[in-house]
Amino acid sequence: xxxxxxxxxxxxxxxxxxxxxxxxxxxxxxxxxxxxxxxxxxxxxxxxxxxxxxxxxxxxxxxxxxxxxxxxxxxxxxxxxxxxxxxxxxxxxxxxxxxxxxxxxxxxxxxxxxxxxxxxxxxxxxxxxxxxxxxxxxxxxxxxxxxxxxxxxxxxxxxxxxxxxxxxxxxxxxxxxxxxxxxxxxxxxxxxxxxxxxxxxxxxxxxxxxxxxxxxxxxxxxxxxxxxxxxxxxxxxxxxxxxxxxxxxxxxxxxxxxxxxxxxxx
Amino acid sequence: xxxxxxxxxxxxxxxxxxxxxxxxxxxxxxxxxxxxxxxxxxxxxxxxxxxxxxxxxxxxxxxxxxxxxxxxxxxxxxxxxxxxxxxxxxxxxxxxxxxxxxxxxxxxxxxxxxxxxxxxxxxxxxxxxxxxxxxxxxxxxxxxxxxxxxxxxxxxxxxxxxxxxxxxxxxxxxxxxxxxxxxxxxxxxxxxxxxxxxxxxxxxxxxxxxxxxxxxxxxxxxxxxxxxxxxxxxxxxxxxxxxxxxxxxxxxxxxxxxxxxxxxxxxxxxxxxxxxxxxxxxxxx
Numbered sequence: 144x145x146x147x148x149x150x151x152x153x154x155x156x157x158x159x160x161x162x163x164x165x166x167x168x169x170x171x172x173x174x175x176x177x178x179x180x181x182x183x184x185x186x187x188x189x190x191x192x193x194x195x196x197x198x199x200x201x202x203x204x205x206x207x208x209x210x211x212x213x214x215x216x217x218x219x220x221x222x223x224x225x226x227x228x229x230x231x232x233x234x235x236x237x238x239x240x241x242x243x244x245x246x247x248x249x250x251x252x253x254x255x256x257x258x259x260x261x262x263x264x265x266x267x268x269x270x271x272x273x274x275x276x277x278x279x280x281x282x283x284x285x286x287x288x289x290x291x292x293x294x295x296x297x298x299x300x301x302x303x304x305x306x307x308x309x310x311x312x313x314x315x316x317x318x319x320x321x322x323x324x325x326x327x328x329x330x331x332x333x334x335x336x337x338x339x340x341x342x343x344x345x346x347x348x349x350x351x352x353x354x355x356x357x358x359x360x361x362x363x364x365x366x367x368x369x370x371x372x373x374x375x376x377x378x379x380x381x382x383x384x385x386x387x388x389x390x391x392x393x394x395x396x397x398x399x400x401x402x403x404x405x406x407x408x409x
Numbered sequence: 410x411x412x413x414x415x416x417x418x419x420x421x422x423x424x425x426x427x428x429x430x431x432x433x434x435x436x437x438x439x440x441x442x443x444x445x446x447x448x449x450x451x452x453x454x455x456x457x458x459x460x461x462x463x464x465x466x467x468x469x470x471x472x473x474x475x476x477x478x479x480x481x482x483x484x485x486x487x488x489x490x491x492x493x494x495x496x497x498x499x500x501x502x503x504x505x506x507x508x509x510x511x512x513x514x515x516x517x518x519x520x521x522x523x524x525x526x527x528x529x530x531x532x533x534x535x536x537x538x539x540x541x542x543x544x545x546x547x548x549x550x551x552x553x554x555x556x557x558x559x560x561x562x563x564x565x566x567x568x569x570x571x572x573x574x575x576x577x578x579x580x581x582x583x584x585x586x587x588x589x590x591x592x593x594x595x596x597x598x599x600x601x602x603x604x605x606x607x608x609x610x611x612x613x614x615x616x617x618x619x620x621x622x623x624x625x626x627x628x629x630x631x632x633x634x635x636x637x638x639x640x641x642x643x644x645x646x647x648x649x650x651x652x653x654x655x656x657x658x659x660x661x662x663x664x665x666x667x668x669x670x671x672x673x674x675x676x677x678x679x680x681x682x683x684x685x686x687x688x689x690x691x692x693x694x
Contacts, residue, residue, distance in 0.1 A: 171614075171615055175614045175615045175618045176618070177619055177621065177622070178618070178621065181625075181634075182475070184622075184630045184631070184633075184634035185479075185629055185630065187631075188486070188487060188629050188630060188631045189479065189483065189486055192487075195483070196482060323464075323467065326468065329471075330471070330474060335475060336475055336478055
């Protein structure tokens with residue numbers, strides 16, 4: 144553990160260097176998250192005709208731009224990376240290293256965060272410059288909660304994706320699961336449509352799933368849809384609990400997976 | 410789809426040996442062989458049929474969520490009722506099924522070939538390279554998506570109480586074909602780009618994620634989106650116009666312009682592809 148912590152700054156630096164080396168790919172990759180923009184176009188036209196259930200076009204602009212920022216800032220591709228490394232057997236190299244493989248993955252993806260922040264900066268500028276600025280939170284309690292929620296969303300997404308990637312130890316085609324996961328995530332996180340606009344039973348179900356803490360909750364805090372500071376911090380607490388729980392599950396699954404793993408091409 | 414008439418790929422081998430034959434039956438036979446190979450491969454993984462079927466249903470239902478949420482509180486959006494928007498959605502599902510079944514797998518494979526150098530062998534074969542590349546691989550189970558889309562289309566038309574007459578049906582089919590040609594042309598241009606920019610999976614993802622916007626009637630988008638989706642990426646042509654034709658709302662001039670546009674796009678894509686072939690420098694040697 145201490146060894147992993149000592150190595151982490153170096154691993155992050157390597158991650159950053161890798162991300163810079165493949166910067167063009169990252170930009171194109173970020174551009175593929177067009178779904179919030181398409182939904183933004185759709186819902187602003189709808190809200191221009193008449194507000195949709197008390198959501199005006201300004202609310203939709205703020206919501207989807209914030210969703211775009213949160214998604215690109217907190218997402219990573221560690222699930223695909225792990226699945227691919229297990230499939231091809233390159234994970235063997237990682238297992239030989241003296242630190243836990245998760246530390247290596249953490250470094251790679253944490254190191255890419257500065258570049259992600261740089262890439263979403265234009266979206267943030269547009270958001271702040273637009274009329275949607277009026278709904279953004281400004282008081283210190285909410286802003287502090289927002290920062291904590293963004294960190295938590297990153298940690299939660301990382302834990303969940305590590306868990307999904309680890310499935311490759313047990314399944315032949317984990318990609319199908321990841322595809323299904325994305326569909327579920329898009330609905331229950333509020334990525335596709337703001338959760339308050341979905342039917343009551345979907346919202347009730349979403350309360351019991353981790354997905355809204357990955358996207359919908361940070362966005363709700365950012366655009367002032369949380370009643371007060373205490374409620375915002377309660378969301379953050381639940382989010383961190385999910386992150387810790389899922390990381391634990393992923394770690395246990397990883398160790399069981401490694402035990403049944405037989406390297407390909409040995 | 411590929412016109413086998415005028416091609417002379419810049420083959421590394423002697424031009425005479427690689428000169429493509431020009432007979433239609435030859436290409437029809439070739440297509441049959443390629444199809445049979447894909448089908449045989451697919452039949453080896455019969456369990457995938459169930460998985461794919463379940464996935465088709467899953468995404469079909471998923472696609473309907475925003476539509477249901479929106480029209481639960483609105484009778485119409487930008488002049489489109491729920492049922493009419495459902496016709497557009499059905500077109501989208503059908504078209505995407507065809508794209509992912511017949512076009513994306515082949516063209517995705519060629520990008521890998523260019524990277525590894527295996528594309529040399531494609532160029533050496535005595536047939537048009539564009540034809541070979543476009544028909545290399547099929548994903549037969551995607552037919553389930555197409556079936557789901559057709560069911561959705563029938564359901565929407567029944568709910569509307571609208572039976573398209575023969576002219577509307579023909580116009581809808583022709584325009585759906587034009588939309589397919591247009592998407593194929595865009596895909597071919599993206600693949601041609603792979604000759605210069607090798608890592609390209611991302612670009613393909615970009616194209617399909619933008620194509621996702623075609624599930625909505627073009628009229629619901631305004632301002633910047635309208636401009637992008639009409640002129641930059643003509644999504645309106647791809648799914649909205651066939652729906653309008655089926656519903657009998659499309660005037661003849663617009664329809665003909667869309668078909669002409671698709672033909673022009675195909676010609677441009679072909680030209681870019683041939684330009685790219687001339688610039689091909691093998692990766693293997």
